[in-house]
Amino acid sequence: QKTDFNYGCRMLVYQEENTNMQEKIVTILNEMAEYLDMFLAAKQIEGCSERTIKYYKMTVAHLFSQISLEVRKMTTEDIRRYLVDYQKLNSCSKVTVDNVRRNLSSFFSWLEEEDYILKSPMRRIHKIKTKQPVKEIISDEMIERLRDSCKCARDLAMIDLLYSTGIRVGELVGLNISDIDFEERECIVYGKGDKERRVYFDAKAKLHLQNYLNGRTDVTLDSPYERLKISGVEIRIRELGRRLNMDKIHPHKFRRTMATRAIDKGMPIEQVQKNLGHSQIDTTMQYAIL
Numbered sequence: 113q114k115t116d117f118n119y120g121c122r123m124l125v126y127q128e129e130n131t132n133m134q135e136k137i138v139t140i141l142n143e144m145a146e147y148l149d150m151f152l153a154a155k156q157i158e159g160c161s162e163r164t165i166k167y168y169k170m171t172v173a174h175l176f177s178q179i180s181l182e183v184r185k186m187t188t189e190d191i192r193r194y195l196v197d198y199q200k201l202n203s204c205s206k207v208t209v210d211n212v213r214r215n216l217s218s219f220f221s222w223l224e225e226e227d228y229i230l231k232s233p234m235r236r237i238h239k240i241k242t243k244q245p246v247k248e249i250i251s252d253e254m255i256e257r258l259r260d261s262c263k264c265a266r267d268l269a270m271i272d273l274l275y276s277t278g279i280r281v282g283e284l285v286g287l288n289i290s291d292i293d294f295e296e297r298e299c300i301v302y303g304k305g306d307k308e309r310r311v312y313f314d315a316k317a318k319l320h321l322q323n324y325l326n327g328r329t330d331v332t333l334d335s336p337y338e339r340l341k342i343s344g345v346e347i348r349i350r351e352l353g354r355r356l357n358m359d360k361i362h363p364h365k366f367r368r369t370m371a372t373r374a375i376d377k378g379m380p381i382e383q384v385q386k387n388l389g390h391s392q393i394d395t396t397m398q399y400a401i402l
Contacts, residue, residue, distance in 0.1 A: 141176075143182070143183070144176045144183060147183055147223065147228065148169065148172050148173065148176070148219075150226075151168070151172070151219055151222050151223075152165055152168060152169055154222060155168060158305065159304070159305025159306055159307070160304075160305065161304065161305075167215065168215055168218070168219070171212050171215040171216060171219075172215065172216065172219050174198075175191070175194060175216060178194055178197075179191075179194060183223060183228070183229060184228070184229045184230075186233050187233050188233045188234070188235075188236050188237060190233070191216065191233055191234065191237060192237060195209055195212065195213060195237070198212060205242075206240050206241075206242045207242050209240055210239060210240040210242060213234070213237060213239070213240060214239075216234055217232070217234040217237070220232035220233060220234045221234065247368060248360070248365070249365065249368055249369040249372050249373075250275075250361070250365055250366065250369045254356075254358060254361075255271075255275060257356050257358075258271055258352055258353070258356065258358075258361070259271060259272070261352055261355060261356055262352070265320065265323050265324035265327060265328075266324050266328070267348060267352065268320045268323075268324070269317070269320040269321045269323070269324040269325075270284070270345065270348070270349070271349075271352075271366075272313070272314070272316050272317035272320045272321070273313060273317050273320075273321060274349075274363055274366035274367070275317070275366050275369065275370060276312075276313040276314040276316070276317040276370070277299070277301075277311040277312065277313050277317070277370065277387075278311070278366065278367045278369075278370030278371060278374075278387060278388055279301050279311055279367070280301075280303065280363075280364075280367065280389075281342050281345050281346065281363035281364070282342055283301040283302065283303055283389075284345060284363070285339065285340050285341060285342055285344075285345060286301070286302060287299060287301060289325065292321070294318055294321075294322060297312055297313050297314070297315070297317075297318050298310055298311065298312045298313070299311060299313070301389075303389040304389070307389060309386070309387075309389050311387060312387075345363055346362060346363055349361060349362055349363050350362060367388070370387075370388075371384050371388060371396065374387070381393060381396060381397070384396055
């Protein structure tokens with residue numbers, strides 16, 4: 113099924129026989145495309161990642177392809193009906209639909225702030241309630257088994273740095289030697305939107321990281337050697353887990369584990385939020401088993 117915005121635009125014009133109406137539809141669609149381009153440019157300036165911007169574009173464009181109304185004439189009921197139909201047609205979860213709702217809410221809020229519309233139709237469409245399953249963390253025993261299974265210094269350094277700092281995998285692969293202060297056991301990482309923050313690692317991570325750097329002869333998994341990519345870290349971590357018959361061992365699980373361990377030891381949730389680089393404390397609450 114084609115849901116591409118441009119395809120939807122062409123079909124709307126093709127299906128309308130009246131020439132004047134065709135011209136009106138083209139004007140509306142051009143206006144929609146212009147709003148979308150400006151919104152995406154604003155998000156880019158805010159520091160959103162390329163992946164996030166692509167998701168915004170896909171979400172808003174799909175809405176435009178399904179509702180043939182001017183943006184200022186779209187009502188709360190129009191979008192509610194769209195979200196219901198979206199869930200039925202795609203057989204997707206409430207979490208997915210809520211992600212769509214959140215993206216659309218961001219778009220219409222931007223239109224309102226920029227005075228392109230008087231009031232966002234998303235104001236009365238609230239967050240969709242979803243079940244929050246308790247997510248597993250990596251136990252102390254599992255961490256030790258992972259350490260023992262490491263055959264090279266890089267894997268050991270990778271595991272301990274992820275475990276002690278709780279940094280994102282993207283932050284790990286973007287880390288430079290110049291960003292690391294071994295004396296203070298801290299490093300500077302650049303999170304979402306290139307936001308800079310300071311994180312701290314423990315003595316084990318320091319020793320294993322120094323050991324790796326002192327004897328390093330490779331960076332990527334295979335030659336020719338380059339900076340390790342996100343996929344490379346994810347593949348290696350999952351491989352280590354599978355060798356030990358551990359289910360769902362991945363980089364993000366180390367992040368969740370670090371947050372939970374920190375709160376268990378009495379660290380204020382606000383400090384955990386700061387360490388993880390979350391802009392909203394609600395996000396931090398979801399990472400930890402409280």
